[in-house]
Amino acid sequence: MARRSKDEVRDFALGRVIAIVNDKGGVGKTSIAANLGGQFAGAGYRCLLIDLNRQANLADDLGYRGTDVDDQGAGLLGSVLAGTPLVPAPNVRPQLDVVCGGARLEDLTPVMVSRLQHHGRKAFRVLGDVLAPVATDYEVVFVDCPPESTILSDLALAASRWVLMPTKSDLGGLVGMGLVAERFTLAREINPRLGLLGVVLFDTGSRSRAIHSEARAAIDRAFGGDSPRFATTIRHAERTAQDARRLGKLAHELEIELAAQPAWWEALRLDIRAPRVSPSAASVAGDYRALGVEVLSALQAAEEAERAGTPGGASAPA
Ligand SMILES: Nc1ncnc2c1ncn2[C@@H]1O[C@H](COP(=O)(O)OP(=O)(O)OP(=O)(O)O)[C@@H](O)[C@H]1O
Ligand SMILES: [Mg+2]
Numbered sequence: 001m002a003r004r005s006k007d008e009v010r011d012f013a014l015g016r017v018i019a020i021v022n023d024k025g026g027v028g029k030t031s032i033a034a035n036l037g038g039q040f041a042g043a044g045y046r047c048l049l050i051d052l053n054r055q056a057n058l059a060d061d062l063g064y065r066g067t068d069v070d071d072q073g074a075g076l077l078g079s080v081l082a083g084t085p086l087v088p089a090p091n092v093r094p095q096l097d098v099v100c101g102g103a104r105l106e107d108l109t110p111v112m113v114s115r116l117q118h119h120g121r122k123a124f125r126v127l128g129d130v131l132a133p134v135a136t137d138y139e140v141v142f143v144d145c146p147p148e149s150t151i152l153s154d155l156a157l158a159a160s161r162w163v164l165m166p167t168k169s170d171l172g173g174l175v176g177m178g179l180v181a182e183r184f185t186l187a188r189e190i191n192p193r194l195g196l197l198g199v200v201l202f203d204t205g206s207r208s209r210a211i212h213s214e215a216r217a218a219i220d221r222a223f224g225g226d227s228p229r230f231a232t233t234i235r236h237a238e239r240t241a242q243d244a245r246r247l248g249k250l251a252h253e254l255e256i257e258l259a260a261q262p263a264w265w266e267a268l269r270l271d272i273r274a275p276r277v278s279p280s281a282a283s284v285a286g287d288y289r290a291l292g293v294e295v296l297s298a299l300q301a302a303e304e305a306e307r308a309g310t311p312g313g314a315s316a317p318a
Contacts, residue, residue, distance in 0.1 A: 009132070017131065018140065020144055021180055024176025025147035035288040036142060041096035042252065048099070050131070050143045058098065059100065085134075112151045150183070164197050164295065165200070166202040167199060167219070174219075237281075
C-alpha cells in the first residue's frame with residue numbers, strides 16, 4: 001500500500017477543522033462556535049474548540065473563565081512559539097475540549113510579524129502544524145476567530161479545511177464579509193484545500209424575505225457566484241444571549257433549565273427570587289440544532305463528493 005506523504009497526513013488530520021471567521025465584531029462567531037460545539041458534543045461527537053481571541057468570550061459562554069483550565073492562551077502561545085505539543089483542556093462538557101484564548105495571545109502577533117518577514121506567508125502554517133497531531137482525536141474542530149486581527153485569523157485560515165462565516169444582515173456586517181472573501185482568496189495560496197462551508201445569518205430580527213434575500217445577494221457578490229448559505233438563521237434573542245453569558249450555559253442547556261423552572265406565579269408564591277431564564281432559550285436552541293444538522297450534512301456531502309472524485313458544492317470558492 002502506498003505510504004502517505006507528510007502533507008497528505010497533515011491534510012487528513014485537518015480535514016474537519018472549521019474556522020468561524022468574520023473581520024466584523026459581534027456577528028456571532030463565538031456564540032456559534034460554543035453552541036455548535038456543545039450540540040455536536042451532546043450528540044456524541046468528539047469536538048474541540050480553539051479560541052483565538054484575546055478577550056476569550058468562549059470562556060464566558062462555556063462558563064470556565066477563571067477556573068483551573070483557563071490558561072489565558074499560554075498553552076497555545078507556547079505551542080506556536082516553541083512547538084511544544086498542544087494540550088487541550090479536557091471535558092468543559094462531556095466530549096468537548098478547548099484550547100483556551102486570552103491575554104497571552106497578545107504576544108503572538110509580533111512573533112508572527114517577524115516570522116512573516118523571514119519566511120513569507122507560509123509562516124501561517126504553524127497553527128496547522130501544531131494542531132494536526134491533536135486534531136485526529138476529534139471528529140470536528142471549530143476555531144473561533146477574533147475580529148479585526150488579520151494575523152490570528154490568517155493562522156486559522158491556513159490550518160482549516162473549511163470556513164463558516166456568520167454575518168448580520170446589516171450593511172456593516174456585509175462589508176466585513178467582503179474583507180473575509182479577500183482574505184479567503186489569499187489564504188488559498190498556501191492552503192488550496194480551504195473551502196467555504198457556508199454563510200449563516202446571525203441575530204436576524206426580521207423574518208422579512210426581502211432583507212434575507214438582499215443579504216444573500218451581497219454574500220454572492222462577495223464570494224462570487226452561487227455561494228453556499230445555510231437556510232437556518234439564528235434569531236435575535238437578547239435576553240437569552242445575556243442569560244447564556246451570565247450563567248455560562250449554552251442555549252440547549254438554558255432550554256433544559258427553562259423546562260425545569262416553576263411558572264412565574266409559582267415562583268412568586270414560593271418567593272423564589274433567582275433570575276428567570278428567558279423563554280426564547282428554547283427557540284434559540286432549536287436554531288442551533290437546525291444549524292448543526294445543516295453543518296453536518298454539508299460536511300458529509302462535501303466529503304462524499306471528494307471520495308467520489310467530484311469535489312464541488314460547498315468547497316467551490318470563486
Ligand atoms: N441570538 C442572539 N440575539 C442577540 N444577541 C445575541 C444572540 N446571541 C448572542 N448575542 C450577543 O451578541 C453579541 C455578539 O455575539 P458574539 O460574541 O458571539 O459575536 P462575535 O462575532 O464572536 O464577537 P467578537 O467579534 O467581538 O468576538 C454578544 O454580546 C452576544 O451575547
Ligand atoms: Mg467572539
